[in-house]
Amino acid sequence: MSNRKQLIVAGGGAAGFFCAVNAARQNPSLSVVLVEKSNKLLSKVKVSGGGRCNTTHACFDIPELVKRYPRGQHFLKKTFHWFNPQNTIEWFGERGVRLKTEADGRMFPVTDQSQTIIDCLLKEADQYGVKVMLQTEIKSIERLEEGFRLQTGTKELRADYLCIATGGYPKSSMFDWLTATGHQVETPVPSLFTFNMPGNPVTELMGISVERAAVKVAGSKLAEEGPLLITHWGMSGPVILRLSAWGARYLAEKNYHFTAIVNWLPEKREEMLREEWPQLRQELAAQKMNHKNPFALPGRLWIYLLAQSGIAADCRWGDLPSREQNRLIKNLTGQEFEVKGKTTFKEEFVTCGGIRLNEIEPNTMESRKIPGLFFAGEVMDVDGITGGFNFQHAWTSGWIAAKAIAERSI
Known part of the structure; x- marks a missing residue:
């Protein structure tokens, strides 16, 4: 032996x-x-x-x-x-x-x-x-x-x-x-997971990725910046996965029902964009908004944001009513999404x-x-x-x- x-x-x-x-x-x-x-x-x-x-x-x-x-x-x-x-x-x-x-x-x-x-x-x-x-x-x-x-x-x-x-x-x-x-x-x-947004029209943009977005969980200190991917069930990508890791216990306590706030232009705050808007509007006055996206966002995302803000596809920058303008600024810098559930990230x-x-x-x-x-x-x-x-x-x-x-x- x-x-x-x-x-x-x-x-x-x-x-x-x-x-x-x-x-x-x-x-x-x-x-x-x-x-x-x-x-x-x-x-x-x-x-x-x-x-x-x-x-x-x-x-x-x-x-x-x-x-x-x-x-x-x-x-x-x-x-x-x-x-x-x-x-x-x-x-x-x-x-x-x-x-x-x-x-x-x-x-x-x-x-x-x-x-x-x-x-x-x-x-x-x-x-x-x-x-x-x-x-x-x-x-x-x-x-x-x-x-x-x-x-x-x-x-x-x-x-x-x-x-x-x-x-x-x-x-x-x-x-x-x-x-x-x-x-x-x-x-x-669970620690690494994606955010489910059932029935939200953003899911129709599945496959679109944004190089840098800022995402935070409403009512908490959880906030991250990084690449974001829109999927057929909601949102994923490094920024979401990092949030899910840091917020693992908090989000579990919420039973994965919470509000995610997305700033599609993380280098800009809402007030900053409001200050810049008059000049932007003046420079682009004659152009149709759906044809002129000054923020280098993916085209389909830009069209979606216009629609979510109640802006007609053929509206010109110079004709943008103030109510719709306010909605667009808000959506660009702090769009709210209701999250209902999670999905395990791939097989990881x-x-x-x-x-x-x-x-x-x-x-x-x-x-x-x-x-x-x-x-x-x-x-x-x-x-x-x-x-x-x-x-x-x-x-x-x-x-x-x-x-x-x-x-x-x-």
């Missing part, structure tokens, strides 16, 4: 895989088994960034980086000192995977294929002898005098060390097998909530309640805005857990 210490990693996503391959590499005498409840590995990596895998973000200043995480900032200040975006770039680079930076800071493999990241991790697992068990879900954890006894649906597993990297769960009850160990969870709620389901961070040691990812039990990834109460930040937390926490386990098991 082998005397090798055994690590079991629960979860075949980014955090779990990174923990498994790094632990196996750093301590070849350690037996590493990765168990995944589905029949697929790295499924979020596969779909991320439209199939390109938004691997990390080119933000190398830790105080600045942690500002991209609505929850977990204090915890991440410590973890990112161990492993951060620069380390991620170097780790993949050492294995022949180069990353490139896009204009907005998101980083992708130069191949623009998520399969490149997947293949790299699979090769690493193969090289260092990580055993993978698919369709194996851990149902319960029992702490033994030495190590753990794990029950799955069909078998019993033993481990000296256990790393939980199962990702986020949409319901508190799904954490029961973890809370049974004595851990507490912050109630999970992210939750806020999870294992409470005060129960985890950030320098090792080990449980402060149960020695030998570690956590990595989204199962913890950490989540970032869209842009590669959630993957960075996965790499970081997986790497730290692997290092701690590898060193302890030597």
Whole structure:
């Protein structure tokens, strides 16, 4: 019988895989088994960034980086000192995977294929002898005098060390097998989602994107600026996804019924536009409004805004009645939309909530309640805005857990 210490990693996503391959590499005498409840590995990596895998973000200043995480900032200040975006770039680079930076800071493999990241991790697992068990879900954890006894649906597993990297769960009850160990969870709620506006005429503009819009949630301090995409169900794009992340708990309390206020011209306030309007009107007096859009907005959006302001298609700038003019200025700088519900952003389901961070040691990812039990990834109460930040937390926490386990098991 082998005397090798055994690590079991629960979860075949980014955090779990990174923990498994790094632990196996750093301590070849350690037996590493990765168990995944589905029949697929790295499924979020596969779909991320439209199939390109938004691997990390080119933000190398830790105080600045942690500002991209609505929850977990204090915890991440410590973890990112161990492993951060620069380390991620170097780790993949050492294995022949180069990353490139896009204009907005998101980083992708130069191949623009998520399969490149997947293949790299699979090769690493193969090289260092990580055993993978698919369709194996851990149902319960029992702490033994030495190590753990794990029950799955069909078998019993033993481990000296256990790393939980199962990702986020949409319901508190799904954490029961973890809370049974004595851990507490912050109630999970969706974090990255789009705003549904059923029946609103804006949905007829589906497919239109605006490079920069300012959006705020009425009655709150929630406000963001960035690209906005109109969809057949409402609004999406980075500005909406960031708002959904920062407002995850507040919007859940509202049952996703609230008013979103959109400024289509974020560089202008309503008063400023009112002051500029007389000159604008004078310069364009003879031109038909539907033909002359001085704000560089998409054509269909401009026509929609005119219609929403009660302005006839053939109205000339010089003939614009004051009532309709006021409506247009208001709609350009603060159009209100009733939001009724949400839609998960593509397949990139992210939750806020999870294992409470005060129960985890950030320098090792080990449980402060149960020695030998570690956590990595989204199962913890950490989540970032869209842009590669959630993957960075996965790499970081997986790497730290692997290092701690590898060193302890030597």
